[in-house]
Each structure stands twice: as C-alpha cells, then as structure tokens.
Amino acid sequence: MFERQMHFIETGCVCINKTGEPICGDFFRLFENKDKKVFVLSDGLGSGVKANILSTLTATILGTMLSHDIPLDECVGTVAASLPICRTRKLAYSTFTVLQLERNVAHLVQYDNPSAIVMRNGKRLVYETQVRFVGEKEIHESSVPLQENDILVLMTDGVTNAGIGKLAENGWGTNDLAEFLERLEANELSAPRIAARIADGCKVLSENSLDDDTSVLVVKIRSRQVVNMMVGPPENKNEDDSIMNLFFSKNGIRVVCGGSTAHAVSKYMNKPLRMLSDSSGGNVPYMSQMDGVDYVTEGILTLKKVLELCTAYLEDPMILLDLCRETDAASQLAVLLIERATDINIYFGMAANVSHEGTEIDFDTKLALIKQLEACLNRLQKQIKISFC
Structure with a gap:
C-alpha cells in the first residue's frame, strides 16, 4: 500500500486525432475533490466535432458528479439524458472509462472502452470485474488496492484497433499491449514516457495514418522526487x-x-x-x-x-x-x-x-x-x- 503524502500520482495522456480530422473525438479530464481524484476518458460516436461534443459532455458530467459522490446510476442516467442525438445515426453514444483514486484504492468503471491494464512489478495484474446494467448499459466495475510503482493504462479503441489492415492484422489488443509494456520494462519509466511510447506504437502500426481517434491515459503511483x-x-x-x-x-x-x-x-x-x-x-x-x-x-x-x-x-x-x-x-x-x-x-x-x-x-x-x-x-x-x- 502507499501513503498519499509520501507518494505522487503521476499522469501521462496522449490524444491524437484521426488522420484528416481537425479535432479529436476523444476527451480526457481530471477532477479533484479533497482526497479523491477522478480521471475520465471518453470516446464519442464517430469522429470530429460531433464526437468531441459527445465525449466532452460525457467526461464533464461523469467527472463532476462522481467527484461529488453522486451515485453511479444517477451519473450514467444524467449522461444518457444529456447527450445530443446524432441526426445521421439517430444515436447519442459515448464510451467511457472512469478511474477513481481514493484511500489507496483504484475504482474502475468501464463502459465499452478496452479494458484498463494494471501493471505491477513489471507484469500485468489480473483484477476482478463485476458486471451490472445501468439502464441498457453494461458497466464493468473493479476495485484494485494499489502499491508503489503500480501503473494503470486506460485507452480508447483507437489503441486496440491500431494497425488493422496495415501492420497488425487483428489490431493491438490489450494482451499484445500488456506484453509490449512488459518488454518495455514500463515500471522503470515515467507515466508521460509510457503514454508517448504507446501512442508512438499506434502510429507505427498504422503507418502514420490513424483510422480512429487514439487516446491513452497512464497513471503511475510513484515516490516523490x-x-x-x-x-x-x-x-x-x-x-x-x-x-x-x-x-x-x-x-x-x-x-x-x-x-x-x-x-x-x-x-x-x-x-x-x-x-x-x-x-x-x-x-x-x-x-x-x-x-x-x-x-x-x-x-x-x-x-x-x-x-x-x-x-x-x-x-x-x-x-x-x-x-x-x-x-x-x-x-x-x-x-x-x-x-x-x-x-x-x-x-x-x-x-x-x-x-x-x-x-x-x-x-x-x-x-x-x-x-x-x-x-x-x-x-x-x-x-x-x-x-x-
């Protein structure tokens, strides 16, 4: 376990636009309230401005409400009621991953984004997940007690789909990414460096032409310097x-x-x-x-x-x-x-x-x-x- 006053919650985040799009359809934001930190990474339907509006609204609503201890069901319901409907697809859709850090525990709430990866001592940590439904949304929830040098990697599907039809036939799945982090000896690197290396890997696999907005958030529990x-x-x-x-x-x-x-x-x-x-x-x-x-x-x-x-x-x-x-x-x-x-x-x-x-x-x-x-x-x-x- 780690003591908050003795350790630092280090973050690194990279969001890259889909090639040809002027704005990213993914959105990340950090919210803080007393001893609680809430990280939200959201991916809006499609790409460009409409996707950015959906992801920004989702992350802002979820983060604001959760940081004020409002129950998850109410937060998700508010998001569903607030998102504008896409005229083309007749949908209001945005995926999200929420990471709440409180009392040395990571609480993960995941909806339709690739599963978050937790690294400990240079290896992938398998954590338990409970599945429940909030309205029609299948929500995956997990609680992971944290230790010094633990690394949490959150991502949108632009990461896991990187390289499909190019240099990675089946994309860059979470298992492949975890193996990459193990080879990289990520426990020796900073969160910003890890995030940049993952994003660079996505660009390489996609031959520098990303077919989707691609975002990765890395959080590391490290000693203070x-x-x-x-x-x-x-x-x-x-x-x-x-x-x-x-x-x-x-x-x-x-x-x-x-x-x-x-x-x-x-x-x-x-x-x-x-x-x-x-x-x-x-x-x-x-x-x-x-x-x-x-x-x-x-x-x-x-x-x-x-x-x-x-x-x-x-x-x-x-x-x-x-x-x-x-x-x-x-x-x-x-x-x-x-x-x-x-x-x-x-x-x-x-x-x-x-x-x-x-x-x-x-x-x-x-x-x-x-x-x-x-x-x-x-x-x-x-x-x-x-x-x-």
Whole structure:
C-alpha cells in the first residue's frame, strides 16, 4: 500500500486525432475533490466535432458528479439524458472509462472502452470485474488496492484497433499491449514516457495514418522526487552563505542556473566548474559540471527555452520522445521537470546582474519568466514553491 503524502500520482495522456480530422473525438479530464481524484476518458460516436461534443459532455458530467459522490446510476442516467442525438445515426453514444483514486484504492468503471491494464512489478495484474446494467448499459466495475510503482493504462479503441489492415492484422489488443509494456520494462519509466511510447506504437502500426481517434491515459503511483533550483544569487551578498547552507541542506536533485550563481556556488563549495563540451544545442549555452550539484546551466536563455519546451509538451506530449534524445541544457532540464520532478523548490535570487546592464534582461523580465514557468509546472501537476532571497 502507499501513503498519499509520501507518494505522487503521476499522469501521462496522449490524444491524437484521426488522420484528416481537425479535432479529436476523444476527451480526457481530471477532477479533484479533497482526497479523491477522478480521471475520465471518453470516446464519442464517430469522429470530429460531433464526437468531441459527445465525449466532452460525457467526461464533464461523469467527472463532476462522481467527484461529488453522486451515485453511479444517477451519473450514467444524467449522461444518457444529456447527450445530443446524432441526426445521421439517430444515436447519442459515448464510451467511457472512469478511474477513481481514493484511500489507496483504484475504482474502475468501464463502459465499452478496452479494458484498463494494471501493471505491477513489471507484469500485468489480473483484477476482478463485476458486471451490472445501468439502464441498457453494461458497466464493468473493479476495485484494485494499489502499491508503489503500480501503473494503470486506460485507452480508447483507437489503441486496440491500431494497425488493422496495415501492420497488425487483428489490431493491438490489450494482451499484445500488456506484453509490449512488459518488454518495455514500463515500471522503470515515467507515466508521460509510457503514454508517448504507446501512442508512438499506434502510429507505427498504422503507418502514420490513424483510422480512429487514439487516446491513452497512464497513471503511475510513484515516490516523490524533490528538485531544488537556485536561480540567481541573493540580493544581499551577506546572505550568500546562509542561503547556500539552506539550499545544500535540502534533500533532492540540485540545479544551479546562471553564471554568477554558479561561480558563487563554486566559491562556497570550493569546487571547480568544468564545462561540458557536448551539452550545447541551438542557442542554448553549454552546461557545466560541479561536484555536489546535479545540473549547472546558464540562466535566463536556458530557462526561457525550458519554458518553451514544457509549454510545447503540454500542447503535444509526443515531443517528450524527442526531448529524451537531446543533450543540450534546456532539453535535459525540461525532461527533469516533466518526468522526474514532483516537488520543485525555486530559490530566486534578487541580486542585480551587472552583465545584463543595458540589455532587455532586467529583474522584471526574470521574475516574469519564473512566474510563467511556475504556471506551466502547475499545469503539469507539480508542487511548486518559490522562495525569494
């Protein structure tokens, strides 16, 4: 079992439009209420705008009502009564998978989507399912007590049908997908990476031409990972040692951003800085290396690029697969913040930087950048704390 305060519920979700469609007919949303998290993944009838309306309504109604502890029968009935009728098919239809996390237990409610996969210790976990009818809908319900590093994979049938008539005669069934996850050693990967790898597999099997909207949601119960970032030296130089003492007393991964900050840390630690010649890319300056610090980077240019990459990831989670192959400082920091970090403490130094005099990079610019990065990381469900010094 896991303790909520000691663990992090990490999520990765990829939704890809059917080839040729401007909008995805699948929809995912997370709802939170006190100690309860409700994930809903829905697939609307058909594709395009009509399907998107159906799936959005379904996920929103179900998630809102379930997060307020309204009985499932009433929730499903409300969905059935609320969906607009398709003029062509004379149907109001949307499949769904609901995952409720509460008191260290996963409650699954599944209707016409492929069965969710649960992975434990690198292997597929077989869980019991009860079947009952709500109106005319056959609902599958399960309760699974969770452990650290358990992985839950929810998907629409765009995943299981991937490759039919192309590279997979019978599609990518849940058994095949589970075997893929076992070979992938998914227990060693983050939820965002697993979701991206599954979606990439669907594209490969479909020869990059998806015949249906394709969505996968991965939830992983993992230990927390603190990242401590020092950005700029303290305003009062007399406080350098006290801030350094505080920074290095904290457990977690240590990141130092900025040339003047790195030299101040080097002096405090009495450790030399060594440039990493293979860490430059594009307009991002080289990284450095110092004993006792995990990442040493340039400041404002690198962080600006990190913000761009994290924002791009929110728009297209598939770029994570490309970021993982890059060696420049911004890509490495972006992967650290997206994949590994759960709690991020930023020590923001307010000292003026003489090297920035006469340029557009002033204190307000740096502060605005840090606030934008904070907002972006909040969207990534990270816990952020900024300390001004």
